[in-house]
Amino acid sequence: MRRELILWSVMLGLIVVAFVTVVVVLNSTLYSSSGFVRSYLGALARNDMPAALEIADIRLPGANGAVSDDGSSAGPIDTTGAGSLLLSGSRELLQPSALSSVDDITVLRQQSNPDGTESVTVSFDLDGRPAQSTFTVTRSGSTFGVFADWDFVTPPLxxxxxxxxxxxxxxxxxxxxxxxxxxxxxxxxxxxxxxxxxxxxxxxxxxxxxxxxxxxxxxxxxxxxxxxANENMVAQVQREVNAYLDDCATQVVLFPTGCPFGQPIENRIVASPDWSIVEYPPVSLTPGSEPASWVMPPTDAAARLLVDVRSISDGSIFTFDENIGFRTSYVVTFLADDQLSITAQ
Incomplete structure (x- = not known):
């Protein structure tokens, strides 16, 4: 009987030692500050946003407490802790499809701070690029009275x-x-x-x-x-400006109506003026003063004027043939169905 009692005592002692050992090992790994941070990053690595939010104690209104891919949510947000950060900006990027990929998680440092918190520095690959972050965590209680619980001091936002x-x-x-x-x-x-x-x-x-x-x-x-402005926009504006100037050149007057060029002649013309564009203005576009507007700044161009002229002084007839320089500028805005509105300034 005494031998059995000793045997049971030894077995009980071994069980207690084993249990204490397991608790110590788990509290130094899985339930440690670094284990807590690794759990959070592991959820991100799995693209499991609900789990990451739960570990970080970030509460978003919506289905299962997690934001949906369309960014929809309803209900109030706690204004303390993570809630204060959530109220600081749009939550449209807090959705699974916007998450980065996290791989190769390695704990670099685990440091105890004078205020009782712990700082954990972790390296990882973020979308294939090496990076590292430091998280400060604090004890928040225990599970079953033996396993440490942790919270982020500053929410990971x-x-x-x-x-x-x-x-x-x-x-x-x-x-x-x-x-x-x-x-x-x-x-x-x-x-x-x-x-x-x-x-x-x-x-x-x-x-x-x-x-x-x-x-x-x-x-x-x-x-x-x-x-x-991209190349497609510049090319389309160039085509439309060229076509507009070509249309101006069809007018058989010295000052084409609504056009950026013209030429006064003191003598009397005896034939219809013949205009042609010899140098189109190269289009460049800069942002306008109004939203969604673009400006082509004043740009040099030239038109050729060919017309027969009778001299007032002696009645002789000669041909006026010169290139007339001018400058032109336009404002470009967007219309529906991927169309542009181009207005001369």
Whole structure:
């Protein structure tokens, strides 16, 4: 009996030691501050936004507490913690289709701070590009009284203040969006870490893509996307300007009506003036003073005037044949169905 009691005591002791060992190991790995951060980044790596939001204690109104791909949501947002950041900008980029890919997660440093928090620095590949972030976390209790629970001190959210110059439409990580106003910074909330590829491509406009990196929680990143007229727009304006000037040249008067060129002649003309365009103005377009308008600045061109003239002084007839230089400028705006309105200034 005594031997059995000793045996049971030893077995119980071994079980207790094993349990304590498991708790210590789990609290230093899975339930450690670095394990908590790895769990969050792992959810991003799986493109599992609901899990990432739950781990980070970020609560978005909507189905299952997660934002949908159309950015829709309903209901109030807590104005503390993550909620205050969520209220700081648009949540249109908080959707699964806009997430960056996260791979090769490695914990670089795990540091205890004087205030009891811990800072975890992690490296990873973000959309195939090497990057790193530092997250500060704090103990928030325990599970079953033994496994540590953690919270982010600063929610893993970053504000991207994006200015879209000369347009409102843009694409961010494949998601088509419209800024509230042209040429005015607009805040967008994104998960940290994120790489946001921002660009614009349309029938008449283009932009050099920019990469916006959001790597530090609670910070603000500023970026500007500059939209310019593309080759298609310049070519179409050139065709229409050329056609307009050619039409002006068909008028058999010294000053074609509504046209940018003309020529006074002191003597009397004895035949119909014959105009032709010898130098078309090369089109270049810059942003106009009004939104969605583009301006062709005053540009040199030339028209040839050929007309027979009788001298008032001696009655002789001679041919006036000269190239008449002129300058022309236009304002271009957009119409429906990918059409342009071109107005002479």
């Amino acid at each position: 970053t504000i991207v203040r994006l200015t879209v110059s000369n347009a409102r439409e843009f694409t961010a990580n494949g998601t088509e969006l419209v800024a509230p106003a042209q040429d005015v910074p607009a805040p967008y909330v994104v998960l940290t870490p994120s790489n946001i590829d921002v660009t614009h491509t349309s029938t008449f406009l283009k932009a050099e893509p920019i990469l916006v990196s959001a790597l530090e929680p609670g910070t603000t990143v500023r970026a500007r996307l500059t939209v310019v």
